Amino acid sequence: MPAVSKGDGMRGLAVFISDIRNCKSKEAEIKRINKELANIRSKFKGDKALDGYSKKKYVCKLLFIFLLGHDIDFGHMEAVNLLSSNKYTEKQIGYLFISVLVNSNSELIRLINNAIKNDLSSRNPTFMCLALHCIANVGSREMAEAFASEIPRILVAGDTMDSVKQSAALCLLRLYKTSPDLVLMGEWTSRVVHLLNDQHMGVVTAAISLITCLSQKNPDEFKTCVSLAVSRLSRIVSSASTDLQDYTYYFVPAPWLSCKLLRLLQCYPPPEDGAVKGRLVECLETILNKAQEPPKSKKVQHSNAKNAILFEAISLIIHYDSEPNLLVRACNQLGQFLQHRETNLRYLALESMCTLASSEFSHEAVKTHIETVINALKTERDVSVRQRAADLLYAMCDRSNAKQIVAEMLSYLETADYSIREEMVLKVAILAEKYAVDYSWYVDTILNLIRIAGDYVSEEVWYRVIQIVINRDDVQGYAAKTVFEALQAPACHENMVKVGGYILGEFGNLIAGDPRSSPLVQFNLLHSKFHLCSVPTRALLLSAYIKFINLFPETKATIQEVLRCDSQIRNSDVELQQRAVEYLKLSSIASTDVLATVLEEMPPFPERESSILAKLKKKKGPGAVSVTELEDSKRESSELNGAGERGPDPSVMAASNASTPSPSADLLGIRSAAPVSTAPASAGSLLVDVFSEAGPAASSGAVNDDGFLRFVCKNNGVLFENQLLQIGIKSEYRQNLGRMYLFYGNKTSVQFASFTTTVSCPGELQTHILGIVEPLVEGGAQIQQVLNIECLTDFSDAPLLNIKFRYGGALQNLTLKLPVTINKFFQLTEMASQDFFQRWKQLSQPQQEAQKIFKANHSMDTEVIKAKLLGLGMALLDNVDPNPENYVCAGVIQTKSQQVGCLLRLEPNAQAQMYRLTLRCSKDSVSKRLCELLAQQF
């Protein structure tokens, strides 16, 4: 008999579903749905009490409508009523509705909690399971508060039914994940660990997920699970396929549980106890041996289950990284899979080998498979597999095989799937740099990259080749010759023009002796590309031209002619116009000596971590970068005091300091469309300009320092605006949580393509983007994005928002500081004068106080000051300070880890137009940060 008989369905529901399925158009469907929604709403609101059957029918209809993608904003109360019914069918459907349409409405949760409480204490196992399911599905904080202490009791009680135990284990796991602070294991720890010994395999299956999660967070308390897991595993592995009856899946005993046991063991180092370790090694050997036995069934399920265990065993062997024998066996096994006819196995083998490649015992063994892997890259039909092959090639690359691997990856790039090209480009660039013995090979490789996949070459990649060429004089002549040749191609990528312009501008003299690449030929070649390029590239070329005037005085007249023509000197783009005017003036008034000084060859870049590597890490997350590479990069960066992964690129500052003390705002002139300065250019700013286009500068500094400060005391407004884009924000904060709405408006009439945004934030904050923006923003359109913010502990660095898009072919890259400041998490605290001063005295340690005396930047109007202080988020206390001119405020900053009490006193001196600002907080870093932020507000 089928477990679900088809006759018992609800007729009304079936009719409704059929109606929907018969709708000819989307409009008809929506109409039918709206009619039904109206009907259900009136039924729910009607005076006549509905029987359970009807309620169930309507709730099912709502579920169906919801599945089709329509919002359901009612019916929750009816569902809650169903929960409290004594009938199983009604209760069941009520719980289903709640778990599918979870609603964080706390009023509702309270009602649900009531019903759950009743069901949990009902001692009816079916009802208890329904209730536990509901908690696990919703998992809200309110539920954790209500039930976190109850569930462990159910889990370990002797008289609990097995099915309830299973549900209780997973329910507890969910609560632990959402609110770890509320789930106190302490006294239960040992009994939970011993669930691994439970007779019922289902209980073990559920419990092991719980134990694994708890072990990851508290390895010491749970370490007794290791020996229990080993003995359980050993019993399963050595059992005959019939021993475990129902838990044998296609002749494999308990595959799921075996995998989970092997995963649990990966939370710990190899067992110290010799007997346990021996037993485990025996298990692993048995698993490897079984892989060689003939299959007990031809069904794919049989081999899947067997191999699932095998791959987990291999992961454990790699994790231990201490048994050379097992490692080599694992590697050989994976080698076999690389050529297996099952695509899934080839995929997984490539993936496992990636981790194996970083172990010193097996690196060489992995390398022997290079031909197979290259072949996979060339011939696999499936892009997911090819991607794993590319990852593995990257992981197995070292000095001995770098040239071969880079060449293969380059040739693969020509046909690679679009989705992985950018990553491939980064990897090729990194390998080429890391293993370059002879730098002409490196230059060739990168220029090839630009030729083959120019669109996917990010700025970091071509900045990097320029940095390296500038820093290594043995390759400069070769680089000049090669770019010159590359530029001969009738259609070359704009990135090639950028590299070419920069390198010829610096080192064109090294090839000028050859009449085929005489100065004028070089100039004409570059200028022939000029009109096809975007504004930033043109700006770079103009800088290259002025450098030519210095390198080759004979080109001066020609270049001045070009600069003087209307399309340059009256260009509608302010940046181009400014450059043309300034360069023309500079070349005509400055003496040769001055020119030579101003336009001197760029100084070497300070050595630092490759910006490309940082980018790849960001792209893949730290876990994806192999161990050797991390060590290498550590070595690299240790020499140069910390080029961090996050935040503004330190080279910006380093390089600009080296050449000129000009303010860094100039560096970003091009992107933020700085106002035209008509003053004759100073020598300093020119150099910086040259740098800003071609150096690694413009990519990462945040451009909105002023905008950022405007938001300290307010939450809404325009964060940033230039000629292309306007960004508005609206934000709201409650306790340690915040939500920010970002509005991106396209001010042009042209579409922005590949529009992406990312947020990077300091560790003390957590941000979560809800919903990814569409990659296309039409001209004149505005799109919205929502960001959730959680403050873990106090912080001073603001999160950075990076925006990238293509506008008319040119990649725009913008980094903004998001105005999330520590004061956003203030809660008002009202207090009387006496309390205030008492607390003020309590916070009297010198480091708890921060004080600043500063000149007023704005009018000292009382109302304005008050509004700002209120905007700050603290309570403005009246009648506290004996001097009525002064302002005092109090508030508590809410972070996840702690609360910081803060007191503020602002003393204006109207005559001197000065303020004295004093802050006292229970945490000294907070006093300092608030003082810095506020001193710029008044």
Place this chain on the structure above:
Amino acid sequence: MIKAILIFNNHGKPRLSKFYEHYNEDTEQQIIRETFHLVSKRDENVCNFLEGGLLIGGSDYKLIYRHYATLYFVFCVDSSESELGILDLIQVFVETLDKCFENVCELDLIFHVDKVHHILAEMVMGGMVLETNMNEIITQVDAQNKMEKSEVSASLKICYLDQIQ
């Protein structure tokens, strides 16, 4: 952890969606569309794993799927799950549906969404696997049906009595 379980047909019509992490309705629908787009363009005979779409968390998550006749079964999981293990789990789910509905087909899923949810709930809870033994799952489902039946016949009797009176 399993982040979401999606079933849709060859045209992308959702037949079951179960999210174990909270998203708003719009995002859920976008995730279903994105996932359908990623999965449906793949040939038969390629591997059953791919990196998750952007909305679901990108390369930190994998989509593991199987295609049966007119339906795609997709599990979105994080790196703590065994890929082949999840493939087996999908198989267990489908075999269970097949037993419960007797030769399950797309229409069964359409007209009995609630049943499908109940069966799934016996296997996966809060994103973690509760039970992998098909007989155990079916026993639980059977027990539920019995309770349902007895309640239905009880209420029928009452109706019948009402009519007599």
